[in-house]
Amino acid sequence: MEGIKMSxxxxxxxxxxxxxxxxxxxxxxxxxGIFFLLFGGFQAMLIRWQLAxxxxxxxxxxxxxxxxxxxxxxxxxxxxxxxxxxxxxMIFWAITPLLIGAFGNFVIPLQIxxxxxxxxxxxxxxxxxxxxxxxxxxxxxFLPLGVASGGxxxxxxxxxxxxxxxxxxxxxxxxxxxxxxxxxxxxxxxYVITVIRLRAPGMTYFRMPLSVWGLWLASILNVIFVPxxxxxxxxxxxxxxxxxxxxxxxxxxxxxxxxxxLFQHVFWIFGHPEVYILxxxxxxxxxxxxxxxxxxxxxxxxITVICMxxxxxxxxxxxxxxxxxxxxxxxxxxxxxxxxxLISIPSSIFFFNWLxxxxxxxxxxxxxxxxxxxxxxxFAIGGLTGLYNxxxxxxxxxxxTMFVVGHFHYTMAASVLFGGYAAIAYWYPRMFGRMLNPxxxxxxxxxxxxxxxxxxxxxxxxxxxxxxxxxxNPGEFEFLKPLADINIFITISAFILGAFQILFLYNFIHSxxxxxxxxxxxxxxxxxxxxxxxxxxxxxxSTAPQVVNGPHEYSNPNVKDADWVCQTVKIGNES
Amino acid sequence: MSPQVQSADSLRIECDMDTSKMxxxxxxxxxxxxxxxxxxxxxxxxxKELATINLNGDTIIVAGVTTLxxxxxxxxxxxxxxxxxxxxxTTNFNYLYASAFFGxxxxxxxxxxxxxxVGIGFTSNGNVLAGMVYLIGAxxxxxxxxxxxxxxxxGYQLKNNxxxxxxRYQMIGxxxxxxxxxxxxxxxFFIIIL
Numbered sequence: 001m002e003g004i005k006m007s008x009x010x011x012x013x014x015x016x017x018x019x020x021x022x023x024x025x026x027x028x029x030x031x032x033g034i035f036f037l038l039f040g041g042f043q044a045m046l047i048r049w050q051l052a053x054x055x056x057x058x059x060x061x062x063x064x065x066x067x068x069x070x071x072x073x074x075x076x077x078x079x080x081x082x083x084x085x086x087x088x089x090m091i092f093w094a095i096t097p098l099l100i101g102a103f104g105n106f107v108i109p110l111q112i113x114x115x116x117x118x119x120x121x122x123x124x125x126x127x128x129x130x131x132x133x134x135x136x137x138x139x140x141x142f143l144p145l146g147v148a149s150g151g152x153x154x155x156x157x158x159x160x161x162x163x164x165x166x167x168x169x170x171x172x173x174x175x176x177x178x179x180x181x182x183x184x185x186x187x188x189x190x191y192v193i194t195v196i197r198l199r200a201p202g203m204t205y206f207r208m209p210l211s212v213w214g215l216w217l218a219s220i221l222n223v224i225f226v227p228x229x230x231x232x233x234x235x236x237x238x239x240x241x242x243x244x245x246x247x248x249x250x251x252x253x254x255x256x257x258x259x260x261x262l263f264q265h266v267f268w269i270f271g272h273p274e275v276y277i278l279x280x281x282x283x284x285x286x287x288x289x290x291x292x293x294x295x296x297x298x299x300x301x302x303i304t305v306i307c308m309x310x311x312x313x314x315x316x317x318x319x320x321x322x323x324x325x326x327x328x329x330x331x332x333x334x335x336x337x338x339x340x341x342l343i344s345i346p347s348s349i350f351f352f353n354w355l356x357x358x359x360x361x362x363x364x365x366x367x368x369x370x371x372x373x374x375x376x377x378x379f380a381i382g383g384l385t386g387l388y389n390x391x392x393x394x395x396x397x398x399x400x401t402m403f404v405v406g407h408f409h410y411t412m413a414a415s416v417l418f419g420g421y422a423a424i425a426y427w428y429p430r431m432f433g434r435m436l437n438p439x440x441x442x443x444x445x446x447x448x449x450x451x452x453x454x455x456x457x458x459x460x461x462x463x464x465x466x467x468x469x470x471x472x473n474p475g476e477f478e479f480l481k482p483l484a485d486i487n488i489f490i491t492i493s494a495f496i497l498g499a500f501q502i503l504f505l506y507n508f509i510h511s512x513x514x515x516x517x518x519x520x521x522x523x524x525x526x527x528x529x530x531x532x533x534x535x536x537x538x539x540x541x542s543t544a545p546q547v548v549n550g551p552h553e554y555s556n557p558n559v560k561d562a563d564w565v566c567q568t569v570k571i572g573n574e575s
Numbered sequence: 576m577s578p579q580v581q582s583a584d585s586l587r588i589e590c591d592m593d594t595s596k597m598x599x600x601x602x603x604x605x606x607x608x609x610x611x612x613x614x615x616x617x618x619x620x621x622x623k624e625l626a627t628i629n630l631n632g633d634t635i636i637v638a639g640v641t642t643l644x645x646x647x648x649x650x651x652x653x654x655x656x657x658x659x660x661x662x663x664x665t666t667n668f669n670y671l672y673a674s675a676f677f678g679x680x681x682x683x684x685x686x687x688x689x690x691x692x693v694g695i696g697f698t699s700n701g702n703v704l705a706g707m708v709y710l711i712g713a714x715x716x717x718x719x720x721x722x723x724x725x726x727x728x729x730g731y732q733l734k735n736n737x738x739x740x741x742x743r744y745q746m747i748g749x750x751x752x753x754x755x756x757x758x759x760x761x762x763x764f765f766i767i768i769l
Binding site for chain 2: 118198224226228234238246258266269
């Protein structure tokens with residue numbers, strides 16, 4: 001293990017830029033993630049503009065002048081680029097750094113009682129490699145023929161020059177994701193080893209907070225499956241740049257050619273676990289925060305952990321449900337359907353554990369709790385609509401419609417967004433020493449909660465009515481013309497959703513400077529990160545904490561005069 | 576409120592061998608997954624009969640000899656580490672040089688092998704199986720170049736009498752041996768499946 005290096009002369013470079021302190025790196029990931037969240041979100045607004053007002057000039061307040069189209073309109077090519085980059089950025093450069101990067105870094109060592117990550121220098125390299133990957137992606141906006149436009153999945157042959165997309169945009173896309181994968185691997189190795197090796201004395205696995213469990217399981221999935229997509233991307237890159245034909249077939253291939261479906265398999269062997277990589281940290285954070293703000297132990301915490309671990313295993317054998325319409329054998333389709341539906345059992349169990357945690361709790365509706373409860377709602381809708389997509393017969397109709405878009409935005413966007421906001425609101429006092437403005441936080445929450453449901457629920461309705469997910473102008477189809485009004489309604493809701501995020505950004509920045517100074521443990525939490533004075537020095541703990549309790553000892557009758565007790569304080573006669 | 580002031584010494588985590596070893600093992604696990612995906616894709620291509628490769632005797636001999644050279648390189652490194660360990664920090668540089676030398680010869684052998692395959696008509700863009708052979712070899716070679724760079728760094732450190740942690744020397748060895756074993760598996764895999 002590397003030691004924590006403290007240079008005698010502290011410059012801004014060593015403390016804020018190339019810092020090896022996990023807390024600083026966590027904040028770096030947070031800022032980068034918020035930047036990309038806004039950038040990816042802006043592209044979503046442009047997509048919605050086109051769907052509601054097809055082939056009309058983009059207004060000035062959506063920065064219409066920078067849209068590279070005829071008379072300020074979004075052309076079909078630009079539209080393809082928009083949805084490709086929106087999906088790519090949101091998944092890989094917004095959600096990943098926001099949850100795993102920011103809170104994995106900030107929270108894991110603090111909550112397990114470690115001085116830092118197991119490999120601090122590798123941790124720093126992870127951030128800067130991630131930063132570099134983002135730069136490569138952004139540079140592709142300046143290419144003569146524009147950015148990638150083959151969808152966030154970039155299936156070949158579409159994503160290859162022979163398949164119809166000219167220029168280097170796709171190659172930059174592939175390269176940037178490969179780099180991002182390297183950065184993710186560095187981080188994941190660190191998280192996995194840190195949890196295994198650096199837990200404080202007494203911090204057994206089942207005494208770890210559930211947020212650490214979620215982040216740790218996500219990292220295990222990362223270590224296993226990121227190399228899989230890396231292999232696929234390397235092959236795709238050689239197809240794009242060196243003329244190999246691994247994923248070309250038929251008349252597009254000069255020689256015998258390969259098979260485009262192989263890429264789909266490789267992509268989804270990674271891609272489906274990726275869904276859980278994104279959502280597992282949220283599940284952990286939600287399980288944790290529900291306990292904190294209900295002032296009672298997390299119901300069935302060990303069962304929740306077992307369920308999350310079961311899902312980690314099952315997530316690796318269900319990739320085929322993304323490919324029901326590729327002509328796979330019916331037996332294989334049924335197998336994937338069965339395995340996929342099996343995931344609903346552990347999911348339901350921990351979901352009911354969440355509800356049971358709330359039951360008869362002393363609920364405190366602070367901003368983190370509001371966002372946490374929103375996750376319960378949106379994840380319920382996302383999870384239940386997933387059952388239709390998992391079923392072969394329903395999926396053949398729903399495949400590639402806006403129903404799927406609505407579904408995965410409920411699970412991957414809304415759940416993760418609210419989970420991220422919950423985490424930001426909860427740990428903001430530890431990160432910046434001040435509180436977010438609670439009134440602005442609540443206004444932001446309600447605005448976001450209402451508008452996000454209006455957007456994604458109605459997307460599912462349009463999909464059920466037959467609207468394909470990647471249509472440039474749905475109005476060109478007679479049977480979709482009646483959906484024009486609902487598309488306008490979704491778009492207006494999306495703009496409202498976007499506007500409320502500006503309010504969040506204002507609150508986030510303003511509170512950093514002018515927010516109320518936070519006390520050391522504003523939420524009266526049990527976990528170790530609240531035991532130090534702010535700012536927490538590099539090294540976190542002056543002496544290794546001795547953990548004697550689990551993280552959920554709220555309202556314990558053996559604790560007098562308080563409804564919480566730190567994990568390091570003995571309760572009554574218990575040891 | 577001022578931050579807790581801690582001395583650099585109090586912050587220095589004990590050099591934990593098991594943590595380093597575990598970190599290397601997890602990293603190697605990631606590399607294994609990378610190559611498992613390549614080989615699984617290769618197998619699928621063979622099963623789907625997308626292309627065929629008929630290796631001639633010369634190419635198999637060159638591939639076999641280069642594989643032996645890599646094994647030899649690994650053995651040389653092992654001897655180097657053993658001597659360094661027994662002699663309490665002093666090593667016989669000849670073994671370390673030999674290890675790096677055989678590694679470099681292996682890389683040139685790979686290039687020779689690729690040229691021979693191209694010579695008998697197996698181009699990367701005309702035959703997907705040949706393309707996979709080149710790709711897998713190239714990705715392995717990239718890892719090998721990284722390994723060679725680390726060997727050079729190690730040699731430089733030792734040559735200048737700089738202290739090298741035992742665990743670090745051992746981990747470099749693990750990586751180098753791993754690349755050898757990986758190549759042997761790939762080689763046998765190619766022989767069996769083609």
